[in-house]
Amino acid sequence: MSSKQHETIYLEDYQPPAWLISHTELRFELEEEQTLVRAQLSVQANPLVSDKRRPLELFGDVDMELCRLSIDGEILEACDYQRKGDRLLIENVPESFTLECVTRLLPHENTALEGLYKSDGMFCTQCEAEGFRRITFFPDRPDVMSIFRTTLVADKALYPVLLSNGNPIESGEDGEGRHWVTWDDPWPKPSYLFALVAGDLAMLEDRYTTTSGREVALRIYAEPKDLDKLDYAMQSLKNAMRWDEDVYGREYDLDIYMIVAVDFFNMGAMENKGLNIFNTSCVLAHPKTTTDQGFQRVEGVVAHEYFHNWSGNRVTCRDWFQLSLKEGFTVFRDAEFSADMNSRTVKRIEDVSLLRTAQFAEDAGPMAHPVRPESYMEISNFYTLTVYEKGAEVVRMLHTLLGADLFRKGSDLYFERHDGQAVTTDDFVAAMEAVSGRDLGQFKRWYSQAGTPRLEVSDSYNPETCEYTLTVRQSCPPSPGQDHKQPYLIPLNIGLLAEDGQELYSGMLELTKEIQQFRFDNIASRPVPSLLRGFSAPVKLEYDYSDEQLLMLLSNDPDGFNRWDAGQRLCIRLLQQQMQRYRDGVPMTCPETLVTAWRQLLLDESLDPAMVTQCLRLPSEAQLAELAGVIDVAAIHDAREFMRKALAEALEQEWLMAYQRCDTGEAYSPDAESTGRRSLKNLALAYLMATGREPWLELTRQQYEQSDNMTDQLAALSLVAHSEFRETAEELLQEFYQQWQHESLVMNQWLAVQASDPTEGALERVKELAQHPIFDARNPNKLRSLIGSFCAQNLSSFHAEDGSGYIWLADWILKLDKQNPQVAARLLTPLTRWKRYTAERGSLMRAQLQRIIDTNELSADVYEVVSKSLI
Ligand code: B3K
Ligand code: ZN
Numbered sequence: 105m106s107s108k109q110h111e112t113i114y115l116e117d118y119q120p121p122a123w124l125i126s127h128t129e130l131r132f133e134l135e136e137e138q139t140l141v142r143a144q145l146s147v148q149a150n151p152l153v154s155d156k157r158r159p160l161e162l163f164g165d166v167d168m169e170l171c172r173l174s175i176d177g178e179i180l181e182a183c184d185y186q187r188k189g190d191r192l193l194i195e196n197v198p199e200s201f202t203l204e205c206v207t208r209l210l211p212h213e214n215t216a217l218e219g220l221y222k223s224d225g226m227f228c229t230q231c232e233a234e235g236f237r238r239i240t241f242f243p244d245r246p247d248v249m250s251i252f253r254t255t256l257v258a259d260k261a262l263y264p265v266l267l268s269n270g271n272p273i274e275s276g277e278d279g280e281g282r283h284w285v286t287w288d289d290p291w292p293k294p295s296y297l298f299a300l301v302a303g304d305l306a307m308l309e310d311r312y313t314t315t316s317g318r319e320v321a322l323r324i325y326a327e328p329k330d331l332d333k334l335d336y337a338m339q340s341l342k343n344a345m346r347w348d349e350d351v352y353g354r355e356y357d358l359d360i361y362m363i364v365a366v367d368f369f370n371m372g373a374m375e376n377k378g379l380n381i382f383n384t385s386c387v388l389a390h391p392k393t394t395t396d397q398g399f400q401r402v403e404g405v406v407a408h409e410y411f412h413n414w415s416g417n418r419v420t421c422r423d424w425f426q427l428s429l430k431e432g433f434t435v436f437r438d439a440e441f442s443a444d445m446n447s448r449t450v451k452r453i454e455d456v457s458l459l460r461t462a463q464f465a466e467d468a469g470p471m472a473h474p475v476r477p478e479s480y481m482e483i484s485n486f487y488t489l490t491v492y493e494k495g496a497e498v499v500r501m502l503h504t505l506l507g508a509d510l511f512r513k514g515s516d517l518y519f520e521r522h523d524g525q526a527v528t529t530d531d532f533v534a535a536m537e538a539v540s541g542r543d544l545g546q547f548k549r550w551y552s553q554a555g556t557p558r559l560e561v562s563d564s565y566n567p568e569t570c571e572y573t574l575t576v577r578q579s580c581p582p583s584p585g586q587d588h589k590q591p592y593l594i595p596l597n598i599g600l601l602a603e604d605g606q607e608l609y610s611g612m613l614e615l616t617k618e619i620q621q622f623r624f625d626n627i628a629s630r631p632v633p634s635l636l637r638g639f640s641a642p643v644k645l646e647y648d649y650s651d652e653q654l655l656m657l658l659s660n661d662p663d664g665f666n667r668w669d670a671g672q673r674l675c676i677r678l679l680q681q682q683m684q685r686y687r688d689g690v691p692m693t694c695p696e697t698l699v700t701a702w703r704q705l706l707l708d709e710s711l712d713p714a715m716v717t718q719c720l721r722l723p724s725e726a727q728l729a730e731l732a733g734v735i736d737v738a739a740i741h742d743a744r745e746f747m748r749k750a751l752a753e754a755l756e757q758e759w760l761m762a763y764q765r766c767d768t769g770e771a772y773s774p775d776a777e778s779t780g781r782r783s784l785k786n787l788a789l790a791y792l793m794a795t796g797r798e799p800w801l802e803l804t805r806q807q808y809e810q811s812d813n814m815t816d817q818l819a820a821l822s823l824v825a826h827s828e829f830r831e832t833a834e835e836l837l838q839e840f841y842q843q844w845q846h847e848s849l850v851m852n853q854w855l856a857v858q859a860s861d862p863t864e865g866a867l868e869r870v871k872e873l874a875q876h877p878i879f880d881a882r883n884p885n886k887l888r889s890l891i892g893s894f895c896a897q898n899l900s901s902f903h904a905e906d907g908s909g910y911i912w913l914a915d916w917i918l919k920l921d922k923q924n925p926q927v928a929a930r931l932l933t934p935l936t937r938w939k940r941y942t943a944e945r946g947s948l949m950r951a952q953l954q955r956i957i958d959t960n961e962l963s964a965d966v967y968e969v970v971s972k973s974l975i
Contacts, residue, residue, distance in 0.1 A: 110964040114479045115425040121243055122158035123197075124150050125250040128295075130240070132220075134227055134258040134302050139209045139220060140171070143240040145250075148200045156199075162192040163234070164207070164241035165219070172206040173241075192241050205241050214238075215882055215923045223368035224327070226303025227263070228381055230374060233424055233483045236295035246421045247526035249292040256302055257284040263302040265325065269293070269377045271359050289377055291357065292524060294420055299376030301325070301364045308334040312345055314355040320345075326365040326388065333388040336399060336774065337363065337406050344407035347441050352515060354414045363387060363406070367848055370884050370926050371487070373405050375412035382409070385849055385885055391772040393850050395815045396782060399774035403445065408438040419522045424483045428475045428551070429529045431487075432495020436503070439496060446776035449664035450714045456639045456665070459497065461727040463489035464644070467556045468730075469937050470973040472583040476529050476551040481968035484926045490554070497642040498550045502533070504595045504612065504640055505547070506540050513539040546616060547593040554583035557592055559615075561647040565630040572600065572627040577619045578643075584972070591618050597640035597663075600624060600631035605660030612640070632656060637663040649673065655701055664715065671719045674698065675747075679728060682743035687736065692743060694750035702751060706758040713766060714780030717787050722748060725899045735941045737903040741862070752794035763788040763803075772813040779815075786819035793823045801829050808836060814850070822857045830863075841878075851878045852889040859893035866901035867908055870894045881920070884927045891916055895934040902934065903941070907948035910935060914952035917966060918959060925963030932956075932966065936973035950974070 127146040132139055149156060164170070166189060173180045175197060185194045214221035219238025220229050229235065237244040254268040260283040266275075270289025277283045306328040312320045322341060324334045341361070348354045358378045369383035386405040389398060415437060416430035443451040466472060466489050473486065475495045480486055503511045518535035529551050537544050557580040565572050576596065580589035594615040600608045608631055613622050632653045636645045649657075649670075657670035675698070682692040705716050725744055729735045752759065766785035770778065789807065792800035801824065808820035821840055825833045837858065844850035855878070859870050873879055873890055880886050895902045895913055902909040913935060920928035938949035956962070957970045 110481045110967050112479050112481050113483075115423070115477070118423050118425075120150060120153055121245065121248050122150055122153045122155065123160050123243060123248075124148050125243060125248055127253070128242075128250045129253045129255075131255045132257065132300060134211075134256060134263065136212070137210075139211055139227075141207045141209060141220075141240050143203075143205045143207075143242070145203045145205070145242070146200075147197070147203050160194040160197050160203075161243060162194075162241040163190050163237040163244040164192055165238040166190055168238060168241075169208040170205070170241065171208055172204070174204045176201050177204075190237060207240050209239065216926070217368055217370050217884070217924060218926070220300070221368070223366040225262075226301065226305065226366065227258075228301050228303075228364065228366050229299050229376075230370065230381065231298050231376070232296040232374060233427075234296070236298055239298075242295050244295050245423065246294040246296060247423065249294050249420070249524070249526060251292050252289045252298060253286065254289075254298075254300060255284055255286045256300055257282055258302050262304065265301070265303055265305045265307075267299075267301040267325070267362060267364065267379055269297070269299055269379050271378075289358075291377060291418070293377050293417060294526065297375070297377045297417055297420075299374070299379045299381055301366075301379065301381065304328075305364065306331040308338055310338050310342070312342055312356075312361075314345070315349050316355060318355065318357075319359070320356050321360045323360065324363045324365070324387065326384070330365065330384070330388050333390040333393070334365075336389040337387045337402050340403040340406040341410060343403075343445060344410045344441060347407070347444065348411060348414070348437075351440070351444075352414070352437070352512070354519070356413060357418070361410075363409075367885070368883055370924070372401075373409050375409040375416055377413075377417050380409045382406075383885065385852070388849060389774075391774070391813045393814050393844070393847050395818055395853070396774060396779040398814075398849075400442070400446070400779075404438050404442050407441045408434055411437045411441070414519060418524065419519060420526045422526045422528050424480070424486070425476055425478070426528050427483075427486060428491045428495030428498070429527065429532055431492045432475065432497075433499050433532070435492050435496035436499040439500075447712065447714055447780070449668075450712075450718060450776075450780070452638060452665050453668050453718045455493070457724075457727070459489070459493050459642060461724060461730055463493050463642070464556050465726075465730045465937065466490055467494070467554060467583070468581070468940075470584065470939075470975065471936060471969060472554045474552050474554045474586075478552075478585070482925075482929070482964040484965055485929055485968055494642055501550070501595050501641055502536050502544075502547070504597070505593075505614070506536060506542075510540050511536070544593070546591070549590055549592050553580065553589050553592070554586055555580045555589065557589075557594070557641075557643045559594070559596070559636075559643050559645045561633070561635055561645060563633060563647075565627070567630070570625065570627050572624045572631055574598075574613075574622045574624075574633065575619065576613070576615055576622070578615055579618070584975070591616060594641045594643065596635070597637040599634040599637060599661070599663060599666075600627065601634055601657070601660060602629060602631060603656070605656060607662055610637075610662075634661050634663055634666045636666075636669075638665045639669075651677075651695075651697060655697065658701060658719070659704070668715070668718050671701070672723060674701075676723055676728070676731065679723065679743050679747055680731075682746060683728075683732075683736065683739040686739045686742050686746075692746045692750075694747055694754065699751065699754045703755055703758055706755060706762050709765065712780060713784035714776065716762075717780070717783040720787060722751075726896070729899065729940070732940075735937075737899050737941070737945070741900040748791070748794050749796075752791040756792065756795060759788040759791045763792065772815075782815050786816065789819065790823055793827055796828060801827070801832060805832065805836070814853075818853055818857070822860075825857050826861045826863065828863065845878065848885075852885050855879065855886065855889040856893040856897075859890050860897040862898055862900050866894070866898055867904065867912060871912070882923065884924065887916075887920070887927055887931065891931050895931070903945055905944070907945075907951075910949050910952045914955055917956055921963050921966045925965035928963070929965035929969050932969050936969060938973070 125145045129144040131142040209220055211220045212222050218230055218235040256266040266285040268287035270287050273286050273288045275285040305325040308324045310322045363380045365382050365384045365387045367384045372386045373382040389402045411434050415433045421429050514536040533544050560577045562575050596613040599610040654670045654674040661667045685692045725740050728740045766781040804820045804823050811817045824836050917928050917932050935949050938946045953970050
């Protein structure tokens, strides 16, 4: 298809489906060279749609082979229907009938990893958002919900395990070494939740009894070599099931819950009804091969997909513009789960850091869109941080505004009203309105307006009357298609602290107007405001704090999140000052006040090591870039490196003491406390290495050799690999490769460590790695580890002055677009931000976008992103 023909779909054009499918029966004949799919659909006119002449509209991929189509047994000839692009239209059909459709698929040639494909010899599917139309012709839209019965037929020796949604009801053998299993899913579901798996898989089994007494078999499948890496996912699943009963009153609704791990997967995991399919990186975990971060990801993603069973599957989306209905709500649910399982404050800090770095950048870039987008060319491009993370913040604000009890009542009402339906974000808010009696009309602007709101806060104090006044002005910058924004309803949690740190007030302010004043009486002395506690809204807040005030908040604010935030504000300010010095050619400095504050944090053994780690981590280069007016990559890198080294040297003894204190020699456990200790230990080691002194290279090497877990081993490896000790770096990278070459997930880390190495020659190294036998360009995890890490985490190398990084990325995008458009469009993101960079770099980036769009036959995925970036 010529790029120019990609169609835009608009929310305002939504029409309910004219035809419904009560039952869908599928039969898959899985073979090595082809798969035949026979689909039988029970079709009825939608009683709620009055226009009875609307043709039956089915979707099917343009390249899918249609072998046979019949209505009530009568074969349709080519002239009885029309195929237009990915649509198939049949006119003059009866009120109710059976449609039979046979399609021929080539799963082994499916490199897009959408629909039915092969991952390492096993068959699997990915249907969200529009993958089902690559399997058969179907009204592939989420508001058509159907009861599915699926039969899989395959060679028994090659594919002993045959899985689909629901419960297995029948099975047998056909004599020629083939066997079959029929699965029945009693719950009506949209086609995007369909799944099948066929393979030679090992399985970990457990049981769970729900509060009301339903016995559920829990089964996690993986390749036999990975059977020892499934325990953590199983424990996480059981914890998530219990948590959803306790916190939301939601129970599981089938007799079996299955998870399957596959190595070729476009994203993290997929919540198919009763049969989740997971990227191996989000389900496999073992201390020897998985880092603490990896363990946390497994816990969070297993819970996320499980929670979708209610927020997404039982109640689903009316159309894809409503994606955040399920994703925003489910991310909020999984974040609260992880907060309850681990440290609440640390979880919040991690989530907010991601939001501020990546979502804020998205909201300020050419692809900025509201949480509920108004149009798209390719829906896959809208599985974004805005829909997921900002969407979760919007749900969190409802929770903050209503309070936990009313929010729970609202969620109960939402599930009760809409069970079995496909609904909208308005329906979700309506449930919250109904239980609270509040009009949330203004609040809904969070769903319809893009961009990150800005709060400018100023204050005044009258010592005579003891009155303190806060003035808050809200605004929101223009975003594509939205020049002017209306004021939002914003919950602003605050505290007022006396100079000595004592809390004088704490509470929530509700902002509704562009400018608002709040008066506080009986405030004995001028307070220091602690603003936006717990990050109560996804906004940028500005208040003119003095360094002393920030230091006071860093040590005294009862709100842990704001303690951290005060430290970050101070670091950002100091780093920005150094960036200015760098540009002015003046020597950079590291103020003594910061060193003193950090020393206190490092020496205070009563503090939670995980919190201390967060406080002593400098803001990332990506976050500093997001905050810059014009991004000057070299200034950011050099200022940050200067500061890191200065803090390393000034506190060398304290880093060593912290290292020794946290190096307890305890056996590995992924619990929050040990994870926190390891994080401080490895941060201390990183600062020691930043001094560039030999003894710390020895210590790091020792940790590398003696550690019994991947967290410590990988931390040591990456410190050496990114250091100036090139010989040892080569040696350890080689050793690590020898040790782990048969563990695909560990090799992803090995690639990522090298791709994010900022020392000289980075591009040559990644080019070489792309030729390495361990690298497989069809595997999205490998692509993300190598290309994604280089472009998004190695800013100084990717943005090399001669534009070589941009050319390399564009070459990859053009190659990948033919193979896997979803992944290509995603990897493209760093180039789309060209307007933010200094003129020379910006124009080199733009030139590569132009080169891409000048290419014929781009996918809708890449075309949409590039064309919007060039406006
Ligand atoms: N719902 C899936 C995402 C599907 C992405 C399709 N391109 C995973 C999740 O959010 O749980
Ligand atoms: Zn999700």
